[in-house]
Amino acid sequence: MYQKEKNEVIKAGMTLDRYELIALSGGNISMRIGDHVLVTPSGMIYEDMVEDDVLVVDLFGKVIEGTRKPSVDTGALLYVFRSDENIKAVIHTHQPYATAVGLVTDELPCNLTTMANAVNGSVHVAPYSSTATEQMGIEAVNYLDGRLAVILKHHGVIAVGNSLKQALYACIYLEEAAKTYAIARSLGGTMAMLTDDQIEQAVDVFRYYGQNTPKYPGVADNDSGSIGK
Numbered sequence: 001m002y003q004k005e006k007n008e009v010i011k012a013g014m015t016l017d018r019y020e021l022i023a024l025s026g027g028n029i030s031m032r033i034g035d036h037v038l039v040t041p042s043g044m045i046y047e048d049m050v051e052d053d054v055l056v057v058d059l060f061g062k063v064i065e066g067t068r069k070p071s072v073d074t075g076a077l078l079y080v081f082r083s084d085e086n087i088k089a090v091i092h093t094h095q096p097y098a099t100a101v102g103l104v105t106d107e108l109p110c111n112l113t114t115m116a117n118a119v120n121g122s123v124h125v126a127p128y129s130s131t132a133t134e135q136m137g138i139e140a141v142n143y144l145d146g147r148l149a150v151i152l153k154h155h156g157v158i159a160v161g162n163s164l165k166q167a168l169y170a171c172i173y174l175e176e177a178a179k180t181y182a183i184a185r186s187l188g189g190t191m192a193m194l195t196d197d198q199i200e201q202a203v204d205v206f207r208y209y210g211q212n213t214p215k216y217p218g219v220a221d222n223d224s225g226s227i228g229k
């Protein structure tokens with residue numbers, strides 16, 4: 001079941017690889033369909049995966065379909081899904097710039113319009129928790145704070161979305177913002193900040209970005225739920 005969606009999950013994994021947000025078999029991708037969750041298998045390289053390697057589990061981890069061992073972080077991912085029914089995709093990466101920023105600060109400020117667009121504002125750093133534990137999911141939910149991503153200290157990033165694409169964009173634009181922030185910090189001087197009004201405006205503009213056409217003012221066509229609010 002869900003062959004098309006399983007294929008999208010694998011493609012998302014290859015995209016993470018292309019943007020250097022993971023190395024080898026690191027990270028994982030999961031996607032919710034009703035009460036089922038598609039999750040990538042443990043320890044497999046994305047470009048080697050075929051559709052049947054992606055597992056279908058229920059919201060409490062019972063395997064519905066698949067013979068592979070699911071990602072070791074499945075318990076954490078499922079906790080994130082159960083916390084908000086608007087979350088339809090969770091992506092976990094080891095992206096280096098965002099993770100590096102998490103080692104020197106507790107919050108990556110929202111200094112770029114693209115970050116406001118894709119992540120909804122500044123991104124918090126959740127305290128360290130052991131990988132492969134549900135605690136990782138609990139900390140992620142505690143520190144998401146209405147954003148579409150959270151940095152896990154000493155580990156990586158968890159991004160969420162109302163679609164796989166939204167979660168993927170959050171990871172990619174977060175990494176771009178973290179890289180730009182790191183470069184700006186290395187230049188010294190005072191860091192310029194966006195105001196709250198400017199951030200809010202940038203979040204709003206993205207609703208109409210690309211091919212999104214609003215059905216009526218203020219509501220984008222693909223706006224299927226506000227996450228974390």
Ligand SMILES: [Zn+2]
Pocket residue numbers: 027092093094131155156
């Ligand atoms: Zn990890």
